């Protein structure tokens with residue numbers, strides 16, 4: 001039997017898909033007997049327990065006044081990576097989101113030399129499509145990607161966008177390992193009582209739309225409201241908006257102006273929203289950009305069809321016409337038409353729901369994805385050449 005690996009994982013800890021994926025990988029690796037060290041500013045949201053084999057290393061920054069707004073986090077992070085790598089004899093350092101994690105990993109590895117761990121960088125989205133290619137970050141992000149011993153993306157879309165956005169030749173290997181979902185935790189369960197907590201007067205057949213995100217501009221939250229308003233005009237329904245962020249206020253204002261506030265619930269950031277999700281009828285994701293769309297995957301896993309914009313990696317997750325329906329970016333009328341087409345035809349909705357669940361079980365289960373990461377780690381730890 002191969003010996004257990006010593007793995008460190010760095011990610012952003014706040015409400016967001018990349019931290020959830022990173023945490024899922026770490027916990028699954030620990031279950032397989034590997035030693036896992038999370039290195040981050042604070043424990044990732046889904047790391048609410050430290051099971052056997054898992055430890056957390058906090059990155060602390062100095063509060064010295066002259067350093068304020070000087071962006072010293074990558075230095076503090078690299079220093080912590082060096083400390084953990086030295087103490088724990090790490091085999092692999094897996095960083096999620098290139099800016100600034102891949103750069104901190106490169107710095108740490110430069111200090112540690114040939115004894116240092118192999119670096120895996122998983123790109124997640126805006127680290128390629130928005131932030132990483134911003135002129136303020138591009139040269140360092142590109143360099144840090146090229147210096148990683150292995151690079152992965154959750155979709156073919158993001159792999160191709162990385163090659164083109166950073167001017168990296170497509171001979172540079174980027175492995176696509178799709179994000180995954182815990183299909184047991186995210187399973188169909190249509191308990192209407194979950195929704196009545198938000199809407200006590202909810203009618204038995206009244207449809208409920210749902211959206212989950214960090215409410216950043218890229219999610220086009222006001223399009224969620226516009227789609228809902230158009231559907232509601234033709235078929236009374238409700239909307240649950242799980243999450244929080246900068247676009248919540250404009251969305252609430254828009255709902256007040258439309259006189260629809262009483263039809264919409266904003267439960268805020270919720271870690272345990274799966275039962276609300278599973279009880280809802282259609283998941284809305286009209287994003288400007290998504291490298292993958294983890295929230296959509298979680299909905300599909302619960303058998304909830306998705307109506308989304310046809311951008312980025314979404315078509316790799318949502319099969320148009322089978323598990324969900326896609327429309328051009330910003331085309332809220334088309335999206336509303338898609339929602340109505342599902343809600344008005346229960347047999348069609350049911351066919352989408354069954355196919356959604358089956359497709360997720362076939363393509364996005366956790367175990368095969370973890371197998372891919374584990375064999376990548378073993379390949380690197382076993383002496384694959386360094387970059």
Ligand code: GMT
Nearest residue numbers: 016017018124125126290291292293294
């Ligand atoms: O890149 C971001 O905007 C943040 C990132 C995150 O931390 O959640 O989201 C990205 O990574 C997720 C997990 O891989 C994907 O499901 C999201 O589609 C992706 N977001 C974008 O591409 C906008």
